[in-house]
Amino acid sequence: MTDASTPLIVGSVTGRFDKADHASRSDDDLLAGLNPPQLEAVTYRGPALLIVAGAGSGKTSVLTRRIASLLRSREAWPSQILAITFTNKAAGEMRERVRSLIGDRAEGMWISTFHSACVRILRREAQQFGFTKSFTIYDSGDSRALIKRLVKEHEGDAFGLTPAGTQSRISKLKNELADAESYARQANMSDPVERVFVEIFGAYQRELQKANAFDFDDLIGQTVYLFRAFPHVADQYRRRFRHILVDEYQDTNHAQYALIHELTRPIGSDAAPVASSGGMMIFEPEPVGEDAASLTVVGDSDQSIYAFRGADIRNITEFERDYPGAKVVLLEQNYRSTQNILSAANAVISNNFDRKEKRLWTDVGAGEPIIGFTGYSQHDEAQFVADEIESLHKTGVDYSQMAVFYRTNSQSRALEEIFIRSAVPYKIMGGTKFYERAEIKDALAYLVAVANPADEMALRRILNRPRRGIGDVTETSIARYAADQQITFRDALANSSALGVGPKLQAAIAQLDAILAEATAIMLPSTGELAPPTAVAEGLTLLLNKSGYFDALRRSRDPQDEARLENLDELVAVTREFARNNPEGTVIDFLSEVALVADADDLDDASGSVSLMTLHTAKGLEFDAVFLTGVEEDLIPHRISANEPGGPAEERRLFYVGITRARKRLYLSLAMTRAQFGEVTVAMPSRFLQEVPSELIDWRQSPGDVNSRGGSRSRALNARPSGGSDSGSWGSKRYGDDLAPKSTAIDKFPNRIPAKVRDNGDLVLASGDRIRHDDFGEGRVDAVTGEGAKRVAHVRFDTVGAKKLLIKIAPIAKI
DNA sequence: TCAGGCACCGTTTTT
């Protein structure tokens, strides 16, 4: 569909781009099948381009074709392209798709996450500012452990500072590019809590530096610092990357924004007035000079779901201000979902005010209705999901084309139990992570101890793993000796006889020192020779064998230790795999890779099974059938979000992301009761349910059925109030910042869900009992199932037939 | 030093 009237080339800025015209001719296959806005997004050439890409609008396709077209027309060498994605998986996919478009010419591009790209830059430049190229990366677990120690040392708990709270505050500040000093300058330092916090923040940063380590936030922040402090270094990268493309731009935080900003400055523009006021870096919007790299960003502010982690939606909403003259292309046609699904999505998201109007549409037709289901308990809900999956499977839908989403990881358990029982093959994405398991962290700590001897945390971790009899006391004497002698903790181990500990301990320490040295010889041979590709695998095996780690697990009679051994075997397998893929990869490269992978990366293994994941993990994926479970108040929107500014709106976007993952079928389900930490609580339908136009939902069992108020009109659950204005009122009715009192939303259910739930206490029913129901009249109990608050009576009513009732809350009485 | 028992606690999302 080549539209001759659509200008292929818009506003080329320099002579360099003139080849694009020639390019467009040879690019027919790249442009085939694109709609006009997509075409423009691929072919526009200019300093800055914002592609507002609604869900399912083909943005990955557009992005990859844009890259391919730049390369094929020789407007850019692969090495001049920097494409940033949010996850490793997305990066891999993009690389693959570009390769399939233009083949090996794709070699040499940087397609990676922010974090990986920064690691690559920092490895090269670290020695410029007090780190070495063998720095290690602290994941959030590592940094939490360090912060925990520091909070304790500074007695932060006496000031109400918790490790978790301190960690998240530090992280937020780093995302704003603040450091301890700049924060201290604008904080209220007469507040003792603030003083202690600043102390801990500062100490944390010194410890990281001492350990030659960066945490996740530092990877970005320190790269920005590097570029600002060393303009000539920044210029090298500005000269190199001529085309910068950023995916999921709505999820960038301030530090990431600043990084992109630094890279897209004109070369040699080191004047860079960096005003720091209260930790916030202020930029004057400056015209992008001719020499600046061209920037393409893709995003959808309706899918911004990481504000809690510092993502700043303004980065995308104010793109045109930041990059004056930027071209904006809007992709609204959806190629993924049916119209029913899109209508639901549009209706829900239109309740967020202060957003740019955008309406997804498709030409594939209405499709199936959305199916709703309300279970008595989360098990009941899970059973429905399992049954439905089975019947879809029978009609030919592959398991791998179905997914179940939930808001919190803990919800996966109930689903899992039922799936196992129902023999539904499933795979949980995310969840407990391989690289966060204790034995894996131990093994990696051994590698870190070799790769980065400055990293004291890693050494302390393995000091007594397996048990060597080295406890707190001994650990402290090693640390003290190191401090006295002004040597590192690692070097102190080599002097075990001087530590003033008993002979047994001396031997244990000397033994540890020896195997670390031996592993170092294998993995990091000194005299310039290259370590063989297998070095990491060999070194790791040696460490685990000679340290006695394997033996300890084998000897153990804890049944879990068998699984731990298997996990370690798998880790060794990972090192082999790494060696195959990176023949020249060092142990340091291996550790970087491992630190930066998320578990979403095993997505490929999901073939043949249903995918279970959180709504956050679901972003960017799509499935034929999607089950969105736990659509309840306090879950989505999550109760914690209620007090956060913009929280409810973000929850709505999360719900929207979930809906828009579905291609053909969407199920919305909830439970009337939900057990959390051992207690059964009564759940209420989410306000978002009511935002979905009622005619789109086909309720198999509505909330009304289950709590038996107005159950006879179940389909009418979210029918509009009679007499009220019709469809027009949906999009325009807005509650302040979504903070409308919960009851308002609930009251709008015509057959209202009681805000105060009736409680029948310990009403005991047995089969054969006669009962009277407020709405259904009299009936006879056939059976009672379930336990405690979840007991369900199966009742045959004289007039309305069989119903299942939750005994605890149904409006019933024994006759 | 360390295993085991017990109390308590917090409960979201993750590169």
Next chain:
DNA sequence: CGGTGCCTGA
């Protein structure tokens, strides 16, 4: 409920 941290006794 499950994990963590603290305390005890050996």
